[in-house]
Amino acid sequence: MRPRTLGFHHTIKALILLGFAVYIAYLVKTDGILLYIAPRMTAYVKLSSLALYIVAIYQLYLGIRAFGGRTETDCDCDHDHTPSSSKLKNTLLYGLFVFPLLLGFLLPDTTMGSSLAAKKGMNLNSAASVKKDSAAAQPAAPAPSPGGGQAGGAGSAPAAPPSGNVAAAGSGSSAASSGTAGGTASNSGELFPSDKFTKSYADFAKKLYAMDVIPVKEDLFMETLTSVDLFLDRFVGKKLQLTGFVYRQDEMKPNQFVVARFSIQCCSADASPFGVLAEYDKAQTLASDSWVTVTGTISKAKYEDNDILVLKVEKVVKAEPAKTPYVYPNYDFGS
Template identity: 55%
Template sequence: MSARIMSLHHMLKAVILFGFAMYIVQLVKTDNILYYIAPRMVDYVKWSAIGFYAIAVYQVYLGLRSFFGKVEECDCDHTPSRSIIKNTLIYGLFAAPLLLGALLPDASMGSNAAAKKGMNLNSASTVRNGGNPSLNATGTETAGGTATSESASAAGVGSQGALTDAQLKELFPYDKFTEHYAKFAMGLYKQDIIPVPEDMYIETLTSIDLYLDKFVGKKLELTGFVYRQEPMTDKQFVVGRFAIQCCSADGSPFGLLSEYANAKSLADDSWVKATGTIQKTKFNDMETLVLKIEKLEKAEPPKSQYVYPNASFGS
């Protein structure tokens, strides 16, 4: 292969590598990178941009040496194919995602992605029962175990204004799988209006769902996007969020089934801040939490529209 053709191959590689480096820089600069990866992964991606840039510079160096005929053949079979079609396919595998990233708008996942992945309305499903058959669906122990909410109430635990630590432990029994959620739920139970903060979104909803019977009648406030699916009524919708561990590929939608008199006026994927009372209902033959909304406000999407597991939860 001629020196100039070899030089062209090196330059094509350099252009693609420079493109990826600049694309990452642009995403980081605009914070749009949070549409694709969790904040804890951003630093690693930044370093990858530096790696792309360094390799691209080396490809330019090799391209210039090849152009001036200063590269000696090593007979180690690194020579590119002479087939235009094959080269187009190979370079296209790298150029296509770069072009798509540059041409398509950056946007967070919403109702369309939630419909495909399936909205999770029972956030405690991953920890409920946790290998302990003595725990029922509400997180309370059954026959022979710790007192249920009814017996605890009869024993004088029902008045939340004067609960001792011992009474709270009786009201929120736990095993090794649910201990952290139970202790967190005890703190939530003491609040008049339970906020669902960004940095504890998953843990807050999971704790409430796990001990749903104890929170019926409590006030809750949260922010999310509007999502609908069958067989919801005209007054029902979900206040939802996407939770991700690493990147948008592992995104999992979950939220709260909500009821609001003017729900029909809300556009899908619009963001709202809802305040209401926690109740229980049946949806798709499953018992689930429902938020009876009493106050609803339009909300601006947060800078990071996804929520993430809190690494310090339980520590």
């Protein structure tokens, strides 16, 4: 390959690498990066941008040398690193990188909303995975003996369930029945029994229980909803306030909608929609994907054979989308 042609290839590679580096820098400067990755990942992306800059400069250096007649493409790996002489193959190869780069610059950055939530499926029970882990850790109940007692001996009394039994922690539990909505701090341990999987949520639930209005804050969004879901029976009748976008499904009643947010672990690829089912007489006046802050009273209902939180809305205020529209796990929770 002629040196000038090789220099042209190096220049194209340098421009593509530089384009990606500039695009990342643009997203970081405008905070658009938070529409694609979790905040804790931004440092790694910034480092990748720096690496792209360095490699781009090296490719540009090779291009300048090639234009000057110095190619030096040989190495000891017994492979030819010279670019293909086929224009079609080169166009397709470079196009694989140029096309997504152009899409990034030309298309507007937008938040995920109802259309993606409908495809992924809205989760209205944020405590489901915690309950599943807790249930899996519970020992199997001993089989009854022929004499009608437990396996430990004929006629013996049934063993009492452990205080951390998931049934007690679940929203449909009847455990700690002596605790009511008017319970005091002295019996909060009975109101919120826990095991090793639910202890952090039980401790947090005790704090939420003492509040007149439970705020679902940005930095504890999933943790708050999970704590309330785990001990839903205890929170029925309490006030709750949260902010999110309006989401609807075809099977919902005219007075129902979901106040939803996307939860992200690492990046937008693993985003999962979570929300609270709300009932409001003027629900039809709220446009889908519009952002609202709702305040209402917690109640309970059945949805797909699960007990879920339903918010009887008393107040709706239009809200601006959050600077970081997604919510993230709080890794300091319970520490």
